[in-house]
Amino acid sequence: MIELDDTDRTILRALVQDATQSAGALGRKLGLSQPATWRRIRRLETAGVIKGRRLRLNAEALGFGVTVFLGVKLARKGQVSLEDFERAVSAIPEVQTVEHVLGLYDYRLRVVARDLSDFERVLRRRIMTLPGAGEVEANVLLSEERLPGPIG
Known part of the structure; x- marks a missing residue:
């Protein structure tokens, strides 16, 4: 199991809210550089904490009520x-x-x-x-x- 610090948890919370955020945009919100943010995200992906990013469709808007x-x-x-x-x-x-x-x-x-x-x-x-x-x-x-x- 990977050790998570407060910054890792903040990154995870932010990505759960919007997985489309770039590492640069996320880093600016957290006071980190784009490369530092990207390295943290990559580390979380490699460790299996982040399993992927999915597109959630609105079934109702597509006619599935x-x-x-x-x-x-x-x-x-x-x-x-x-x-x-x-x-x-x-x-x-x-x-x-x-x-x-x-x-x-x-x-x-x-x-x-x-x-x-x-x-x-x-x-x-x-x-x-x-x-x-x-x-x-x-x-x-x-x-x-x-x-x-x-x-x-």
Whole structure:
């Protein structure tokens, strides 16, 4: 585990808020030079603290007004490999994330759809027809607040 100082934590907080900031702009806010800021960011990336920078799309603005978290229990464990299920479910464009979890369900999926009838179509025609798909539980997202998580 890498040792983080206050400057590292400040850089991480700033990048969580806006990952598009240049090292120069970020350095000016922190009172550091561009090269010093860049070296710190690079060190955090090399150590695996920063895993990448992602573009977050607004699903609603793109016409996907419904987000559903779907718990999926595999029907025939042992007959269908986890890799086969993961590969098949990951190929469905409406499935945004696939998480293998411990608990009542084997997988937690984040699914976007245009509306509830579109979600029903995706569920019936795509997800429930997957090899090994068994019991499911759907939770419709009502609102979401983005929390950056602990930085220390």
